[in-house]
Amino acid sequence: xxxxxxxxxxxxxxxxxxxxxxxxxxxxxxxxxxxxxxxxxxxxxxxxxxxxxxxxxxxxxxxxxxxxxxxxxxxxxxxxxxxxxxxxxxxxxxxxxxxxxxxxxxxxxxxxxxxxxxxxxxxxxxxxxxxxxxxxxxxxxxxxxxxxxxxxxxxxxxxxxxxxxxxxxxxxxxxxxxxxxx
Amino acid sequence: xxxxxxxxxxxxxxxxxxxxxxxxxxxxxxxxxxxxxxxxxxxxxxxxxxxxxxxxxxxxxxxxxxxxxxxxxxxxxxxxxxxxxxxxxxxxxxxxxxxxxxxxxxxxxxxxxxxxxxxxxxxxxxxxxxxxxxxxxxxxxxxxxxxxxxxxxxxxxxxxxxxxxxxxxxxxxxxxxxxxxxxxxxxxxxxxxxxxxxxxxxxxxxxxxxxxxxxxxxxxxxxxxxxxxxxxxxxxxxxxxxxxxxxxxxxxxxxxxxxxxxxxxxxxxxxxxxxxxxxxxxxxxxxxxxxxxxxxxxxxxxxxxxxxxxxxxxxxxxxxxxxxxxxxxxxxxxxxxxxxxxxxxxxxxxxxxxxxxxxxxxxxxxxxxxxxxxxxxxxxxxxxxxxxxxxxxxxxxxxxxxxxxxxxxxxxxxxxxxxxxxxxxxxxxxxxxxxxxxxxxxxxxxxxxxxxxxxxxxxxxxxxxxxxxxxxxxxxxxxxxxxxxxxxxxxxxxxxxxxxxxxxxxxxxxxxxxxxxxxxxxxxxxxxxxxxxxxxxxxxxxxxxxxxxxxxxxxxxxxxxxxxxxxxxxxxxxxxxxxxxxxxxxxxxxxxxxxxxxxxxxxxxxxxxxxxxxxxxxxxxxxxxxxxxxxxxxxxxxxxxxxxxxxxxxxxxxxxxxxxxxxxxxxxxxxxxxxxxxxxxxxxxxxxxxxxxxxxxxxxxxxxxxxxxxxxxxxxxxxxxxxxxxxxxxxxxxxxxxxxxxxxxxxxxxxxxxxxxxxxxxxxxxxxxxxxxxxxxxxxxxxxxxxxxxxxxxxxxxxxxxxxxxxxxxxx
Numbered sequence: 001x002x003x004x005x006x007x008x009x010x011x012x013x014x015x016x017x018x019x020x021x022x023x024x025x026x027x028x029x030x031x032x033x034x035x036x037x038x039x040x041x042x043x044x045x046x047x048x049x050x051x052x053x054x055x056x057x058x059x060x061x062x063x064x065x066x067x068x069x070x071x072x073x074x075x076x077x078x079x080x081x082x083x084x085x086x087x088x089x090x091x092x093x094x095x096x097x098x099x100x101x102x103x104x105x106x107x108x109x110x111x112x113x114x115x116x117x118x119x120x121x122x123x124x125x126x127x128x129x130x131x132x133x134x135x136x137x138x139x140x141x142x143x144x145x146x147x148x149x150x151x152x153x154x155x156x157x158x159x160x161x162x163x164x165x166x167x168x169x170x171x172x173x174x175x176x177x178x179x180x181x182x
Numbered sequence: 183x184x185x186x187x188x189x190x191x192x193x194x195x196x197x198x199x200x201x202x203x204x205x206x207x208x209x210x211x212x213x214x215x216x217x218x219x220x221x222x223x224x225x226x227x228x229x230x231x232x233x234x235x236x237x238x239x240x241x242x243x244x245x246x247x248x249x250x251x252x253x254x255x256x257x258x259x260x261x262x263x264x265x266x267x268x269x270x271x272x273x274x275x276x277x278x279x280x281x282x283x284x285x286x287x288x289x290x291x292x293x294x295x296x297x298x299x300x301x302x303x304x305x306x307x308x309x310x311x312x313x314x315x316x317x318x319x320x321x322x323x324x325x326x327x328x329x330x331x332x333x334x335x336x337x338x339x340x341x342x343x344x345x346x347x348x349x350x351x352x353x354x355x356x357x358x359x360x361x362x363x364x365x366x367x368x369x370x371x372x373x374x375x376x377x378x379x380x381x382x383x384x385x386x387x388x389x390x391x392x393x394x395x396x397x398x399x400x401x402x403x404x405x406x407x408x409x410x411x412x413x414x415x416x417x418x419x420x421x422x423x424x425x426x427x428x429x430x431x432x433x434x435x436x437x438x439x440x441x442x443x444x445x446x447x448x449x450x451x452x453x454x455x456x457x458x459x460x461x462x463x464x465x466x467x468x469x470x471x472x473x474x475x476x477x478x479x480x481x482x483x484x485x486x487x488x489x490x491x492x493x494x495x496x497x498x499x500x501x502x503x504x505x506x507x508x509x510x511x512x513x514x515x516x517x518x519x520x521x522x523x524x525x526x527x528x529x530x531x532x533x534x535x536x537x538x539x540x541x542x543x544x545x546x547x548x549x550x551x552x553x554x555x556x557x558x559x560x561x562x563x564x565x566x567x568x569x570x571x572x573x574x575x576x577x578x579x580x581x582x583x584x585x586x587x588x589x590x591x592x593x594x595x596x597x598x599x600x601x602x603x604x605x606x607x608x609x610x611x612x613x614x615x616x617x618x619x620x621x622x623x624x625x626x627x628x629x630x631x632x633x634x635x636x637x638x639x640x641x642x643x644x645x646x647x648x649x650x651x652x653x654x655x656x657x658x659x660x661x662x663x664x665x666x667x668x669x670x671x672x673x674x675x676x677x678x679x680x681x682x683x684x685x686x687x688x689x690x691x692x693x694x695x696x697x698x699x700x701x702x703x704x705x706x707x708x709x710x711x712x713x714x715x716x717x718x719x720x721x722x723x724x725x726x727x728x729x730x731x732x733x734x735x736x737x738x739x740x741x742x743x744x745x746x747x748x749x750x751x752x753x754x755x756x757x758x759x760x761x762x763x764x765x766x767x768x769x770x771x772x773x774x775x776x777x778x779x780x781x782x783x784x785x786x787x788x789x790x791x792x793x794x795x796x797x798x799x800x801x802x803x804x805x806x807x808x809x810x811x812x813x814x815x816x817x818x819x820x821x822x823x824x825x826x827x828x829x830x831x832x833x834x835x836x837x838x839x840x841x842x843x844x845x846x847x848x849x850x851x852x853x854x855x856x857x858x859x860x861x862x863x864x865x866x867x868x869x870x871x872x873x874x875x876x877x878x879x880x881x882x883x884x885x886x887x888x889x890x891x892x893x894x895x896x897x898x899x900x901x902x903x904x905x906x907x908x909x910x911x912x913x914x915x916x917x918x919x920x921x922x923x924x925x926x927x928x929x930x931x932x933x934x935x936x937x938x939x940x941x942x943x944x945x946x947x948x949x950x951x952x953x954x955x956x957x958x959x960x961x962x963x964x965x966x967x968x969x970x971x972x973x974x975x976x977x978x979x980x981x982x983x984x985x986x987x988x989x990x991x992x993x994x
Contacts (some may be wrong), residue, residue: 061298062414077299077411090334091411114298163331170836 007166038122042078044104046098048141049116051165053157056142057087057117060093064109064118072102073109084153089162094140100126115166187822195247197276206538210258210269211239219271222282223401224262226259226353228440229456230361234260236289238311240281242270255281279315284901286316288838289350289523292375293331293401300348302402304415308350309674330375338368339392340917341407341465344376350404355379355395355913362458364604379403388918390902391595392462394457397447407914408465409445410677413437423726423826424521424816425463426695426809427908430598431818432459436467436829443467443810443830451941453569454576454822460597461915463904467810468911474793477834489803494844501802502848504785505536513745514541517761518692520838521814522531522699522823522860527839528760529704529711530853534731535846539707539716539739540754543700546693546763547769547982548619549669552741554882556668557708560701565713566870568821574660574689575820580606586647586686588617588640588677589949590664593624594901596691596819615653615776617643619897620925620966621959634961637897637984640667644676648683655684665692666899669984675880684699691819693900699817702744703865707739708876712868715876728868729854737756742767756785760806760838763907764795770948770979773799787845789838792907805809809836813858817843825862889963889986894930896946896976897966898983904970922971924989925958930965936991943990946981955989965989 001007029036038044050058060077079095086092092120110117128134145151156162192203196288197214204213209232210222224236240255247264253279258269272279290312297303332346351370356379360366367389371380379422396404418437425432425446433449446467448459479497480489484667492500505512514536516528525543532541544553567573579585579602592600606612607628614630617640621632633653635643647653655661661681667673679687692698704711713722722734739836740748746767748754765771773781773795781799788800791808809816811832815825843856855861889895903909924944936942942955944967953975960966965987969977980987 060411061303062417063298066304066414066416076413079411089299139655 025103038124040122042120042122042124043107045100045126045130046109046136046141047119047143048093048096048138049119049143050145050149051088051158052148052170054154054155055088055152055165056092057115058093058095058096059087059089059091059115059117061091061114062103063112063114067108067112068103069100069106069108070104072099072104073097074099082155085155086152088156088159088165092155093138096141098136098141100134101131193263193265195263195265195269197269198271204263207262208258210241210243210261210263210267213263213363214241214258214269214404216270218275221258221271222286223259224307224311224350225354227354227357229458230354230357232260233353233357236350237285237313238289239284240278241272242275242277242281244268244270262622271490279806282315283317286312287320287322290316290320292347293323293350294329294331294347296348299411300345301405301410302399306402307400313981318333332378334982335405337407338379338404339388341461341912341914342396343405343410344379345405346404348401349379350401351377353377354398354400355796358391358395358398360387361608362601362604363389363391363394365391366493368395373862378843388439389922390460390462390593391458391601393461394448394459398457402739406445408468408912413439413444416443421827421829423810423829424695424824425455425459425578426816427466428460428598429489429692429695429697429819430455430594430596430822431695431816431822431824432463432598433824434459434463438830441830441832442471448695454818454824455598456601457600458598459900461918462597465912465915466909469908470791470808470810472516472792472911476793476797476803480800480803482801489800492802497802497804498832498844498848500806501787501845502850503786504801505756505758505845505849506783508549508754510538511753511755512536512540512758513748513754513756514538514758515742515745515760515762515767516543516700516705516838517540517545517763518543518694518697518700519761519809520696520700520705521809521812521858522696522703522817522865523814524838524859525696525700525705525840526703526711526861526865527853527855528700530729531726531758531842531846533704533710533734534853535842535849535851536758537735537851539735539737540745541705541739542742542745543697543705544668544742544831545766546665546670546742548741548743549671551671551881554741555671556665557672557706557741558672558876558878559678560690560706561709561713561715561876563688564698565701565709566799566821566875567689568823570817571821573821574662574687575822576602576747578660578687579603581610581658582606582612582660584613584615584653584655584686585659586617586653586661586680587630587786588616588644588661588663589667589670589673590662590691591616591624591899592616592662592691593622593627593692594899595664597902599691600624600628602673603630615647617647617966619895619961621707632959634959636961636964637895638670640670641672641676644673644680648680655680655686657685657687659686661685661686661688661690662692663688665690665697665985669982672881673937675878678878679880686948689819695818696818697739698819698821699815702817702821707741711736711865712870714871714873717872717876719859720873721871724871724873725868746777749784750776752780752783754784756787757781758787758789759796760789761791761799762794762796763977765907766979769978769982771975785818789841791835794961795905798801804840804841805835807832807837811835812837815858815862893986893988894926894965896944896981896983896985896987897960897964898969898976899985900969901971904968905972905975907972914957916972919971920968922968922974922976923956924953925956925960925966926964926989927960927962931955931957934989934991936989940991944976944980944987945990946985947986948981949979951976951979955991 062075065073074097076095193206194203200217221239223239225233239258241258244251245268247267295864322908335343335345375693421436423436432455433451449638482494482499483490514532569575614628686782726734786800787802788797789804810829813828846853967976
């Protein structure tokens with residue numbers, strides 16, 4: 001048998017916490033009916049960015065795949081031709097897949113990307129009912145075309161070569177339209 | 183005595199405070215490797231002459247062996263060791279380390295930072311050594327980091343691309359082209375910062391070994407057009423393998439990604455190919471993934487008469503029924519591209535399941551005697567030879583006093599042999615003689631001497647060598663005979679006689695990877711596995727005992743061309759055909775009407791990787807695995823056993839041995855082995871024949887055919903790169919095929935009233951073909967043209983080698 005305090009006061013004292021909480025603001029989020037914004041640098045679904053003229057920033061170098069600790073990224077590069085250009089320079093990513101069954105959203109791929117083609121959005125709703133649909137293809141990952149952008153393939157509109165793109169030496173007529181990546 | 187001799191040639195040096203004894207004339211950079219110190223380097227390559235071009239390997243030498251040191255750091259890749267020398271590398275000397283960092287800083291002034299899009303990224307000596315022996319910062323970045331740029335890339339050859347801004351001018355490629363391949367079509371051009379590798383205007387780097395420059399380039403300046411941007415080193419799984427395009431047995435490395443071969447690299451095997459392979463071995467691997475790859479068994483539907491998909495058990499059953507109905511009237515053509523294990527299965531299948539000797543691996547013209555002389559030559563002289571058992575090896579070629587080639591053009595037909603002959607010629611001045619109609623560029627590169635011979639007269643030419651004082655053959659000499667001698671009566675006998683009378687050693691060099699293995703495993707009508715002659719009853723009993731069968735038939739078998747003739751005449755009821763290209767066995771290049779009718783009537787089983795004309799006429803079609811999809815063994819021309827593991831897992835194709843085992847079991851006459859591993863174990867168990875070898879009686883050598891007045895004799899063979907099916911699918915490689923020309927001597931050209939460059943019409947027994955004419959070192963009365971080239975197939979459109987042809991000038 002315990003002391004008198006243990007027998008009679010302690011069981012009632014717990015309700016004090018309950019009573020105090022009744023006058024505090026509720027922390028429950030009404031997800032999915034109500035969506036709150038994430039922290040600005042939250043690691044969500046990836047995005048493949050575009051240059052302001054719509055060409056892809058990805059050069060298919062596979063450094064993201066190399067950095068990935070979960071082996072979630074698969075890339076195949078290919079050669080741009082004069083008739084069919086997807087990115088400035090010689091090389092572009094023909095196949096780009098991220099397997100969200102494997103991805104741990106650690107962001108090492110973002111750090112590895114030499115062209116800032118790969119960044120992360122704040123989107124976190126990455127659930128689905130099949131395995132296949134969780135392997136995101138290039139078409140699922142590419143950033144939407146903003147005003148002023150043109151769907152590749154098309155020639156380089158902002159500079160004479162890839163150096164102009166990488167250094168930001170855009171042609172004046174187009175430079176003001178340049179949009180920041182997300 | 184020997185130990186003392188070796189000892190006196192040793193030199194003791196002190197590297198980083200550690201004493202090491204190395205042979206005299208060893209370079210400091212290699213002596214340092216002995217104690218485990220890796221000095222950074224770019225231009226240095228163990229198989230190329232020292233150049234000292236990149237300066238990356240600077241070391242400090244406080245004592246050069248004479249008590250005095252070098253005042254400045256020295257390039258360790260050009261400096262031989264001296265007794266008592268003291269060397270301090272970057273591991274212990276701040277002077278050497280600073281010098282190396284400085285050189286690296288210079289090398290990187292103009293080297294672009296495009297590693298993410300460079301094929302070499304991840305396996306790049308410059309990347310690695312910039313990390314290990316460079317400094318993080320460059321002082322040249324202060325000027326804005328502006329680098330020299332060139333328009334990129336340019337084609338040195340159709341399959342080799344050059345990014346000039348990445349080049350650090352180490353000259354490995356130009357030295358390879360000059361020293362090893364002998365095709366000095368690339369050189370340094372311009373001066374100073376503009377110095378670059380270049381080709382002469384309009385003259386491409388057309389070498390059969392150009393791909394090696396891609397592999398030895400220490401930066402990403404030379405890249406493969408086919409592999410460019412295809413994958414990254416860390417994607418690739420590397421498997422050691424053996425090249426399957428010729429009989430050299432070159433070691434290769436197959437790099438594959440997700441079940442697809444991305445590239446092939448040369449393997450490192452000092453005894454065979456050193457570190458070099460031909461472009462065919464390097465680039466021709468795409469053909470097995472083209473659309474015509476067979477993926478499932480097919481049988482001919484009895485009602486519709488069309489091929490339809492079938493299950494493996496059904497196809498085995500149908501094949502076994504067809505063979506049972508054909509009794510012993512069956513011919514087997516396994517082709518020359520099989521591994522030794524598969525060839526053994528074919529051989530045993532013929533003897534145990536079909537009970538016939540009608541089997542011949544030779545899928546090529548066999549001459550008037552249907553290859554009898556060659557078969558006898560192989561049985562008596564070639565089979566069971568191996569390195570260590572007295573057979574000629576690559577090392578023997580390197581030390582030979584003289585090499586005589588007959589019916590063989592090494593550059594086209596055995597690239598690794600060509601490189602060894604060139605190495606021997608450059609190192610020891612070994613003389614090379616060729617009994618041939620044409621003094622080719624390949625012969626010139628080994629500084630060879632042409633013994634001009636009209637096709638068909640090789641036997642007489644070989645006999646005449648014995649009395650030719652210029653060609654001094656002795657016991658250190660080697661005679662290499664090619665498979666083309668099979669069509670010349672008496673030529674192989676003359677070669678054997680020449681070897682006997684001069685003491686020179688003799689070796690047979692076939693064209694296909696599986697040819698020699700097929701000889702060893704008895705895919706010949708006169709030969710059983712292990713070199714057992716069919717004609718020898720003792721050998722047959724020995725084999726029957728090893729196999730556990732009642733008897734092995736001693737009945738004479740038909741050779742390859744006889745099998746096809748017998749089919750035409752309706753004497754055979756069934757044909758089992760393997761990887762045989764109809765273009766190789768049929769003079770007109772396709773199945774003629776009579777044969778088509780015969781094949782439709784006969785029961786045909788086809789074991790093929792890709793659909794061919796035979797497959798379309800077959801009653802049962804089995805898809806079999808190409809060399810990349812199965813483990814196996816090639817036996818090269820030396821007799822060297824070259825085993826390789828399975829590279830890719832492709833469940834839809836089985837090795838020939840499994841397919842034949844399936845048919846045999848269904849037929850009720852099992853061949854006892856199902857996998858390549860079991861087959862090899864049985865080859866070893868059955869062993870070589872220890873009894874008497876088959877003799878070789880010289881057949882009567884026929885006089886060389888004399889062409890009629892106004893006619894020329896056609897000399898012809900397949901060049902390394904042609905229209906062969908194995909090279910399908912790589913357009914860059916095909917673009918580097920040498921353009922076909924008709925080659926004649928200057929005298930013949932004048933007598934015909936032509937000038938070089940004219941387009942002429944070459945007319946022979948099979949038809950006519952228009953080709954440009956050129957002048958070369960050609961025997962009088964002979965015209966040479968490549969047997970096959972894309973769009974110009976001389977062997978099918980004009981005639982086989984040795985035919986009488988006419989050359990008529992036309993308008994340009």
